[in-house]
Amino acid sequence: MPQKIDELLKHNLKLTAEGSDEAFSKILKMYSPLINSLVAKYSSMGDLDSNDEEDMYQEAVLSLYKAAITYKPEIENVTFGLYARICISRRLISLLRHINIHKNRRICSVDEIDNALYSQYSDPALPLLNKESLSRLDEIIENHLSAYEKKIFTSYIDGMNASDIAKSVGKSEKSVYNAICRIKAKVRKLL
Secondary structure, eight states, X not given: OOHHHHHHHHHHHHHHHTTOHHHHHHHHHHHHHHHHHHHHHHHXXXXXXXXXXXXXXXXXXXXXXXXXXXXXXXXXXXXXXXXXXXXXXXXHHHXXXXXXXXXXXXXXXXXXXXXXXXXXXXXXXXXXXXXXXXXXXXXXXXXXXXXXXXXXXXXXXXXXXXXXXXXXXXXXXXXHHHHHHHHHHHHHHHO
């Protein structure tokens, strides 16, 4: 980076850290291609809609701002450009994970599991009343579910919600939802 641009960047970083919106606007204009490039890169890694992409862009701008106010040129051993790239990339990766977790959670809700297990019956009790179905379900549980999945399934059948199950088994709610999704897939496949 030429000396004059480097000095201008340092000056704008200092002013941004002091609260100048105008200085940050100049930094944003300078690093806009980097933001667009990173947003495009990480947007292509997930099943995102236009709202998610807009969220990613806004988070990237916020990350650039945070990088601008936390960057210490006298302490850091890296250029501001590299520091900003790292800050923005890490934030976008975190956001992408968050978006994907919530999309997966919406896909595998407990209500959908109920509907999937009982949709072919007008009365949810009918499959359990049928001795053959009951014995087939027992066989699936015994032979195809892990010990953890069996515990989740039993707790769920006993009427516990995912939050309570998570507390009782000492795992996260996400782990319980994932187990329920696996159980659902196995039962569907094998019934």
